Amino acid sequence: MLSSIESPRWTCALGGALAAAAALPRTIPVMHSGPGCAANFAWTQNGAAGLQVAGRCAGLSFPATNMQEGEIVFGGAERLHEQLRHTLQIMDGDLYFVLTGCIPEVIGDDVESVVSGYAAAGKPVIMASTAGFKGNSYFGYEQVLKAVFQKIVRPGSAAKRNLVNIWGIPPMMDVFWRGNLRGVEELLGLLGFRVNTFFGGQASLPSIANAAAARLNIVLSDVYGVEAAELFRDIHGVDFITSPLPLGAAASDRFLRRIGRRLEVPAKKIETIIQRENKRRYDYLEPIIDVYNDMEAQRYAIVIGDANYACALADFLAEDMGWLPELTVITDVLADDIKAGLLRQREGRSLIPAQKIIFRSGSREILEAAADDWTPSNGRYSKRSQPVFVLGSSLDRNLAQTLGAGHLSVSFPVSNRAVLNRGYTGYGGGLLLMEDVISAFILAR
Amino acid sequence: MGKDIKQIAIYGKGGIGKSTTSSNISAALAKLGCRVMQVGCDPKSDSTNTLRDGKYIPTVLDTLRAKGKVRADEIVFEGFNGVYCVEAGGPAPGVGCAGRGIITAVEQLKILKVFEDLNIDIVLYDVLGDVVCGGFAVPIREGIAKHVFTVTSSDFMAIYAANNLFAGIQKYSASGGALLGGVIANSISAPYSKSIVDDFAARTGTRVIEYVPRSMTVTQAELQGKTVVESAPDSDQAKVYLRLAQNIANHNQSQAPSPLPVAELHEWAAGWASELLKMESGEVREAAHGI
Ligand SMILES: Nc1ncnc2c1ncn2[C@@H]1O[C@H](COP(=O)(O)OP(=O)(O)O)[C@@H](O)[C@H]1O
Numbered sequence: 001m002l003s004s005i006e007s008p009r010w011t012c013a014l015g016g017a018l019a020a021a022a023a024l025p026r027t028i029p030v031m032h033s034g035p036g037c038a039a040n041f042a043w044t045q046n047g048a049a050g051l052q053v054a055g056r057c058a059g060l061s062f063p064a065t066n067m068q069e070g071e072i073v074f075g076g077a078e079r080l081h082e083q084l085r086h087t088l089q090i091m092d093g094d095l096y097f098v099l100t101g102c103i104p105e106v107i108g109d110d111v112e113s114v115v116s117g118y119a120a121a122g123k124p125v126i127m128a129s130t131a132g133f134k135g136n137s138y139f140g141y142e143q144v145l146k147a148v149f150q151k152i153v154r155p156g157s158a159a160k161r162n163l164v165n166i167w168g169i170p171p172m173m174d175v176f177w178r179g180n181l182r183g184v185e186e187l188l189g190l191l192g193f194r195v196n197t198f199f200g201g202q203a204s205l206p207s208i209a210n211a212a213a214a215r216l217n218i219v220l221s222d223v224y225g226v227e228a229a230e231l232f233r234d235i236h237g238v239d240f241i242t243s244p245l246p247l248g249a250a251a252s253d254r255f256l257r258r259i260g261r262r263l264e265v266p267a268k269k270i271e272t273i274i275q276r277e278n279k280r281r282y283d284y285l286e287p288i289i290d291v292y293n294d295m296e297a298q299r300y301a302i303v304i305g306d307a308n309y310a311c312a313l314a315d316f317l318a319e320d321m322g323w324l325p326e327l328t329v330i331t332d333v334l335a336d337d338i339k340a341g342l343l344r345q346r347e348g349r350s351l352i353p354a355q356k357i358i359f360r361s362g363s364r365e366i367l368e369a370a371a372d373d374w375t376p377s378n379g380r381y382s383k384r385s386q387p388v389f390v391l392g393s394s395l396d397r398n399l400a401q402t403l404g405a406g407h408l409s410v411s412f413p414v415s416n417r418a419v420l421n422r423g424y425t426g427y428g429g430g431l432l433l434m435e436d437v438i439s440a441f442i443l444a445r
Numbered sequence: 446m447g448k449d450i451k452q453i454a455i456y457g458k459g460g461i462g463k464s465t466t467s468s469n470i471s472a473a474l475a476k477l478g479c480r481v482m483q484v485g486c487d488p489k490s491d492s493t494n495t496l497r498d499g500k501y502i503p504t505v506l507d508t509l510r511a512k513g514k515v516r517a518d519e520i521v522f523e524g525f526n527g528v529y530c531v532e533a534g535g536p537a538p539g540v541g542c543a544g545r546g547i548i549t550a551v552e553q554l555k556i557l558k559v560f561e562d563l564n565i566d567i568v569l570y571d572v573l574g575d576v577v578c579g580g581f582a583v584p585i586r587e588g589i590a591k592h593v594f595t596v597t598s599s600d601f602m603a604i605y606a607a608n609n610l611f612a613g614i615q616k617y618s619a620s621g622g623a624l625l626g627g628v629i630a631n632s633i634s635a636p637y638s639k640s641i642v643d644d645f646a647a648r649t650g651t652r653v654i655e656y657v658p659r660s661m662t663v664t665q666a667e668l669q670g671k672t673v674v675e676s677a678p679d680s681d682q683a684k685v686y687l688r689l690a691q692n693i694a695n696h697n698q699s700q701a702p703s704p705l706p707v708a709e710l711h712e713w714a715a716g717w718a719s720e721l722l723k724m725e726s727g728e729v730r731e732a733a734h735g736i
């Protein structure tokens with residue numbers, strides 16, 4: 001049992017679920033909870049995702065029941081009915097997604113029966129149970145996935161050889177979710193596959209409904225969306241594979257080889273693609289290589305992020321930039337077997353220098369763990385090395401200041417940057433990440 | 446600061462006789478000259494029926510639901526001998542949160558300052574069954590009621606509920622919550638039932654303040670929609686209630702009880718089970734006789 005987590009790097013299940021539902025195409029989220037929840041998500045969550053506060057039906061303007069004491073005492077089902085009735089009349093959408101907060105779940109509102117009434121009447125209304133006391137944002141994202149797989153994805157679509165599904169990139173918790181989804185879509189496009197991303201501008205509800213026709217589900221995470229993938233497999237019979245986020249070139253090479261092999265793309269074709277993409281990348285890299293040398297831009301690094309980002313960022317620094325990530329902090333609260341799985345992935349990777357990977361969730365804990373490690377030990381040499389760079393979230397600025405290090409926010413929360421379409425996956429994404437890291441490091445000089 | 450209002454909560458398992466006993470106490474207290482209010486804290490909302498000729502009154506929550514806010518004269522109704530009657534009410538069965546309902550209703554009484562305006566001496570809260578959630582603990586929390594009396598028979602389930610209530614009282618006792626005034630033994634008829642309740646009280650560090658016999662008079666009164674105190678004022682049963690009311694009016698000193706751990710409670714019950722068996726077989730006639 002955990003005691004407490006100070007400055008956690010997530011919000012609650014409802015927050016993650018709202019971010020996900022709002023990111024589904026032509027979907028109107030309907031929040032069944034108290035009014036405070038939405039206020040919290042608008043700024044604490046979406047604002048801290050590179051200032052993505054608002055949306056057509058997100059942020060502070062979307063349908064909600066705003067439960068008050070009357071609903072708590074007498075039950076909120078009537079209020080939800082009222083809200084759905086009006087929402088269906090007024091809001092132009094193709095899917096209405098009811099998400100429950102703590103209040104209706106504590107008092108036992110039968111939301112399922114309210115929603116199934118609309119569904120029975122042919123209205124596109126679904127729900128997910130996302131009380132904050134059940135889990136954090138990542139859990140909420142997973143609940144939304146499961147509901148979509150159960151209620152929207154049509155069973156028994158004829159299989160399409162060139163179609164794959166991807167998920168595992170939770171909107172907002174992955175601040176760069178739009179760009180990252182697009183980057184992976186492009187990588188898979190190189191192999192000749194069409195991709196269902198479920199979320200973001202490129203997705204559509206008809207293509208989501210058709211997702212059971214996919215050849216493979218690719219979960220871009222070893223943690224988030226894995227349970228949903230098992231559910232998808234059980235319902236629709238489509239197998240899945242998990243993969244780290246392919247941030248930058250080395251990870252993209254690995255991704256293409258692994259997925260390509262799995263989907264029976266000829267090895268020769270894969271290698272041709274990889275060579276071409278890397279050649280292009282070096283065209284962009286060449287002009288800055290001298291600067292990298294002259295400025296002695298190699299850095300030691302502390303990397304802090306969730307299960308998707310932490311190791312992927314550390315790998316990127318090591319493999320794409322030749323940096324030395326010495327400490328990686330994974331900020332999720334994870335079961336021991338999942339932790340072990342994450343650590344196992346690093347085995348047998350020659351380019352990644354020896355490094356310490358730890359699991360810490362509280363921001364003070366993280367600061368202390370890192371600062372301790374960087375304090376010179378007694379004797380002739382300091383245990384850790386300078387100069388160092390902190391690649392983490394905006395909560396890690398203090399740590400960077402304490403160490404006199406450069407700093408870039410990439411993992412949630414990112415409240416000191418504006419993020420529009422930026423993404424770090426794929427070859428192009430790797431170049432962007434390199435730009436951002438080098439710029440931050442130049443700024444700090 | 447007005448006068449010190451004596452606030453008392455009556456708890457006990459459902460159907461054990463809380464409302465019957467509370468209403469008779471209220472009626473008796475009114476006869477003794479007290480200004481009394483009885484607050485039914487049970488979604489069943491029948492606590493005060495026998496004080497008002499068997500009729501239901503609108504509940505605080507129903508009125509609140511219909512009008513959004515309430516005035517004192519919409520929720521307080523006078524009954525027998527000027528006893529003020531209030532029913533908290535609750536949501537439809539299986540919907541919403543009755544616990545929060547109790548909190549809301551009790552808050553209304555505070556907000557409307559009804560005790561002060563009506564110059565009440567004693568308030569009786571008649572509270573549903575077990576302390577099933579925080580809402581039903583409200584009358585004993587935060588010093589709303591100072592004294593709790595629990596109604597129990599010698600049935601194990603009733604005693605189990607009483608023991609649970611003791612645990613609730615113990616929990617809040619350190620932070621200004623109510624303390625236990627004692628046990629009202631109700632429906633005492635078989636000779637051994639008195640000993641069982643006595644024994645339970647002794648083990649949990651409390652005392653029995655009155656033994657209320659099971660009586661046909663109660664049933665008759667109830668069928669007329671009245672308390673015994675009203676319909677049969679000269680009966681023996683009425684005298685019991687008058688004595689009980691006097692005891693409660695005089696009561697000042699309550700204590701934190703020491704509930705039995707569940708396993709111990711079961712052991713205790715098993716002990717009594719074999720005792721009763723022996724009595725039945727005549728083995729310990731002497732002891733049974735003495736009761
Ligand atoms: N001492 C008693 N003698 C006879 N009947 C009783 C006695 N006490 C309670 N009853 C009867 O038991 C039933 C339940 O009592 P009630 O006061 O409504 O219980 P509660 O309020 O605890 O749910 C009622 O019909 C009542 O008349």
Ligand SMILES: [Mg+2]
Pocket residue numbers: 463464465487489491492571
């Ligand atoms: Mg009752």
